[in-house]
Amino acid sequence: MPDTSGATRRAQDLANRVFDAALGTFDVFAIYVGDRLSYYQILGEHGPMTTSELAEMAGTEERYTREWLEQQAVSGFVYVAEMSDDGRSRRFALPPEYASVLTDELSLSYLAPLARMIATAGMKLSAVVEAHRNGGGVSWDEFGADMRESQADMNRPSFMKLLAQEWFGSVPDLADRLTSGARVADIGCGFGWSSISLAVGYDRVTVDGYDLDEPSIDYARIHAVEAGVDDRVTFHALDAGDPSVQGDYDVVAAFECIHDMPDPVATLTSMRRIAADDGYVVVMDEKVSEAFHPDAGEIEQLMYGFSNFICLPDGMAHLHSAGTGTVMRPDTLRRYASEAGFSDVEVMPIETEMWRFYRLV
Numbered sequence: 001m002p003d004t005s006g007a008t009r010r011a012q013d014l015a016n017r018v019f020d021a022a023l024g025t026f027d028v029f030a031i032y033v034g035d036r037l038s039y040y041q042i043l044g045e046h047g048p049m050t051t052s053e054l055a056e057m058a059g060t061e062e063r064y065t066r067e068w069l070e071q072q073a074v075s076g077f078v079y080v081a082e083m084s085d086d087g088r089s090r091r092f093a094l095p096p097e098y099a100s101v102l103t104d105e106l107s108l109s110y111l112a113p114l115a116r117m118i119a120t121a122g123m124k125l126s127a128v129v130e131a132h133r134n135g136g137g138v139s140w141d142e143f144g145a146d147m148r149e150s151q152a153d154m155n156r157p158s159f160m161k162l163l164a165q166e167w168f169g170s171v172p173d174l175a176d177r178l179t180s181g182a183r184v185a186d187i188g189c190g191f192g193w194s195s196i197s198l199a200v201g202y203d204r205v206t207v208d209g210y211d212l213d214e215p216s217i218d219y220a221r222i223h224a225v226e227a228g229v230d231d232r233v234t235f236h237a238l239d240a241g242d243p244s245v246q247g248d249y250d251v252v253a254a255f256e257c258i259h260d261m262p263d264p265v266a267t268l269t270s271m272r273r274i275a276a277d278d279g280y281v282v283v284m285d286e287k288v289s290e291a292f293h294p295d296a297g298e299i300e301q302l303m304y305g306f307s308n309f310i311c312l313p314d315g316m317a318h319l320h321s322a323g324t325g326t327v328m329r330p331d332t333l334r335r336y337a338s339e340a341g342f343s344d345v346e347v348m349p350i351e352t353e354m355w356r357f358y359r360l361v
């Protein structure tokens, strides 16, 4: 007799997992709504509120706000501070400790942008299905404002709090160059937080940030002014492979962008060209396993999620794409680097959960 009881249990486990995933997906949608409408921020600042008070302050329809608050209460994101049988008289509040995850933009636990990014990716699922059938993809531009903003918001806390001192500061050769006033190129700089972090952390550093996405560069320029480093940080709306990208930089870095590029070799070739003879070339990319393995764990599951629904469709939206995807293994980068004329790729001694830092020699 076949072992039907084991098969039945495994099917039940899978059914439970799909059910939990459905609840998690609704949490993600609800965080997206709460984040975009500033519900969490208002609740955090104004304490226990009725549905009408929150709706009035957020400028939203009370009926929708009430349904959202009730969903948030049954899901454990907010609590009922004052119970009432009349739904309009109940008061809801955000636990103060949740602010670090939902509203504090500089907290290392800030994860509202992760939910926003995944919800935004969900909006393009039909285009991804179409791309599976007929090729092509969904470009960064097509993903739109929500995607570029959530990308920037997600990396901002670790760039602003860890990149300059803790990460680069722990590599003596790199830290010495930055301290003595390096010229830095930040390739695929997005909203500019990595460039700004280095300028804030090292007061003799000058940075040129390059990104082909013009709205990102517009934001980056505003951020540099707000951070008071616009005299030392300049942003350029340019493709990294553009011949007009010139320089003799002491440090050339590309943070979480090489795997997105349809032609990573062209970008790496450009990075090698603009680096000074003893220039330090750094690529920060996802810390995926060395080789494919089905039991690789949760970080790899997350990376395959980003890859299937964001990075691979983005890269594949361009003709003749390398089709890298988020799961860019070290050997893949080594091959790209070799094709770009580098002789070696070293993994740098910077330990993080999410990132691997490579020095291209």
Ligand SMILES: C[S@@+](CC[C@H](N)C(=O)[O-])C[C@H]1O[C@@H](n2cnc3c(N)ncnc32)[C@H](O)[C@@H]1O
Pocket (backbone or CB within 6 Å): 140, 151, 152, 155, 187, 188, 189, 190, 191, 194, 210, 211, 212, 213, 216, 238, 239, 240, 241, 254, 255, 256, 257, 260, 261, 262, 267
């Ligand atoms: C995933 S985002 C990372 C942005 C930023 N480095 C960060 O860590 O938040 C990838 C960025 O690479 C940029 N990009 C893609 N291809 C590029 C190219 N060929 N030249 C310059 N920037 C490029 C995109 O516009 C986007 O801003």
